[in-house]
Amino acid sequence: MPAHEITEQEFLQNYRIHDFDVPLTSVDLVIFTLQEQCLKVLLVERGEHPHKGRWALPGGFIDLKRDTDLDATAMRKLREKTGVEISYLEQLQGFGSATRDPRGWSATFAYFALIDAQGVALSHGAGSSAASWVPVGELAGRRDLAFDHAGIIDVALQRLRAKVEYTSLPVHLLAAEFTLSDLQQVYEAILGRAVDKSAFRKRIKEGDFLEEIAGRQRHGSNRPAQLYRLREGQSLVYFNRAMSPLR
Amino acid sequence: MPAHEITEQEFLQNYRIHDFDVPLTSVDLVIFTLQEQCLKVLLVERGEHPHKGRWALPGGFIDLKRDTDLDATAMRKLREKTGVEISYLEQLQGFGSATRDPRGWSATFAYFALIDAQGVALSHGAGSSAASWVPVGELAGRRDLAFDHAGIIDVALQRLRAKVEYTSLPVHLLAAEFTLSDLQQVYEAILGRAVDKSAFRKRIKEGDFLEEIAGRQRHGSNRPAQLYRLREGQSLVYFNRAMSPLR
DNA sequence: CAAATAGTGTCTGTAAGACACTATCAG
DNA sequence: CTGATAGTGTCTTACAGACACTATTTG
Structure with missing residues (x-):
């Protein structure tokens, strides 16, 4: 023990991170996609203890050497599990308690991702033996998810459904080019109700986050539909009213 | 190494949390209050390394034994720093990186609290030698805050200002009994602009989260004002429109 | 009475909802 | 032509903003 007051530099030289207990800290992802008009979440089967063999959210520990x-x-x-490089990603919420993991006090930073699942090949990486897209409707009855992951998915779903009412979030579930009808179907799939076409289109156009792709239309046995893409840098637009009165 | 596949129980018996590196994980609070119509944040002067002597958000490590x-x-x-037992508290966001703390990779769960500061005696607990309420306007120019706390306060302020536009959040900055004029002043202080009295009162009444306190009025040299209190369990009401058009 | 703040009524503008209407393709 | 989906126009409704008006106290 030095007689003088120690400097910050001396303090850091003698500092040992494991001199006191810290919780086990991880990052977990709730990755949503849309397949056949149905909202799905990516789950992986755990290949390691604890909860080996049970289904869980993709995630894991922070790589202190490589993750900035x-x-x-x-x-x-996200990249390891889906191969997807670009998508919508936001932090959802932290979950931490003494009991959520049998190894001891643990905390996780849960994230929330929306991807277009067309052409995504699910990888079976280390630590997980299988991966699959599970419709959110089928999760309600399931008690077999690892840790508190069922609860995390619930919170993510609430957040998604809330944001759909007043933001442009759902565009991120579509491929780069899409029609306004495609987009409307996404809103309807998540909200679980029909929305008025005229009101919907007025709202979207006013939000001004999409641009027509000149000359590009989708043809079917009907009037062709204009194709749109997300305008540069407009990943999330807030409308100033919710989509339907809550009262 | 057992020849058979190990069970979950065996795995847990042999598990050592420090067999691999985990980040230093803490919890920090952005505590807002209102004094003389001015929004302020609680800061404490650090009494220990690192960043000894600099101002920081109140917070610290998780007590793995006592915190559930x-x-x-x-x-x-919150209780240790302010003595306040009941107030509005929500999780803000996680912040974590290799560089935010000189001791190494660290992550924090930042919280966001609103309290009524009347009668709050700031305690000078262990690890902090002084505490003070700093007006948010004075923070813009300050470069001397510890860690990434200036950035965390920025995010908290953005969240607060955004939520004021479409929720009942500001009630938590007032004492238990208040008039509608008091409440309007809080909204105006946070938004930094005047709001229309008639529109404001219609909005609040429709939200239906306040109740008149029968027979209780505040008297001055003018018409007395009805006192209100927050209705039981109505800690946060969302309005279905923002307070002012964003476009 | 005046001064001060509490509280209401009335008009207007904006955007959402309902829904009927027109447009444009394949076959 | 029909069937199908794309896309628009018009009317109504809900509610925020502006602002003038009334109400009730002290002195």
């Missing part, structure tokens, strides 16, 4: 920050960890996990 | 979950840690910190 939490977003980097989340992005890496 | 993250909310409990946040509530405990």
Whole structure:
């Protein structure tokens, strides 16, 4: 023990991170996609203890050497599981308690991703033996998810459904080019109710986050539909009214 | 190494949390209050390394023995610093990176609290030598805050200002009994602009989260004002329109 | 009475909802 | 032509903003 007051530099030289207990800290992802008008969540079967063999959210520990920050960890996990490089990713919420993991006090930074699942090949990486897209409707009855992951998915779903009412979020579930009817169907699939076409289109056009792709139309046995793409840098637009009165 | 596949129980018996690196994980609080119509944040002067002597958000490590979950840690910190037992508390966001703390990879669960500061005696607990309420306007120019706390306060302020536009959040900055004029002043202080009295009162009454306190009025040299209190269990009401058009 | 703040009524503008209407393709 | 889906126009409704008006106290 030095007689003088120690400097910050001396303090750091003698500092040992494991001199006191810290919780087990991880990052987990709730990855949503849309397949056949049905909202689905990606789950992986755990290949390791604890909860080996049970289904869980993709995620894992922070790589202290390679991940510069939490977003980097989340992005890496997303890439490892789905191969997807670009998508909508936001932090959902932290979950931490003494009892959520049998190994002891643990905390997780849960993320929330929306991807277009067309052409996504699910990888079976280390630590997970299988992966599958599970319709959110089938999750209600399931008690077999690992840790508190069922609860995390619930919170993610609430957030998604809330944001759909007043933001442009759902575009991220579509491929780069889509029609306004496609987009309307996404809103309807998540909300679980029909929305008025005229009101919907007025709202979207006013939001001004899409641009027509000149000359590109989708043809069917009907009037061709204009194709749109997301305008550069407009990943999330807030409308100033919710989509339907709550009262 | 057992020849058979190990069971979950065996796995847990041999598990050592420090067999691999985990980040230093903490909980920090952005505690807002209103004094003289001015929004302020609680800062404490750090009494220990690192960043000894600099101002920082109140917070610290999770007590793995006593805190059952993250909310409990946040509530405990709030109580230790302010003595306040009941207030509005929500999780803000996680912040984590390799560089935010000189001790190494660290992550924090940032919380967001609103309290009525009347009668709050700031305690000078262990690890902090002084505490003070700093007006948010004075933070813009300050470069001397510890860690990434200036950035965390920025995010908290954005969240607060956004939510004021479409929720009943500001009631939590007032004492239990208040007039509608008091409440309007809080909205105006946070938004930094005047709001129309008639529109404001219609909106609040329709939200139906306040109740008149029968017979209780505040008297001055003018018409007395009805006192209101928050209705039981109505800690946060969402309006279905933002307060002012964003476009 | 005046001064001050509490509280209401009335008009207007904006955007959502309902829904009927027109447009444009394949076959 | 029909059937199908794309896309628009018109009327109504809900509610925020502006702002003038009334109400009730102290002194």
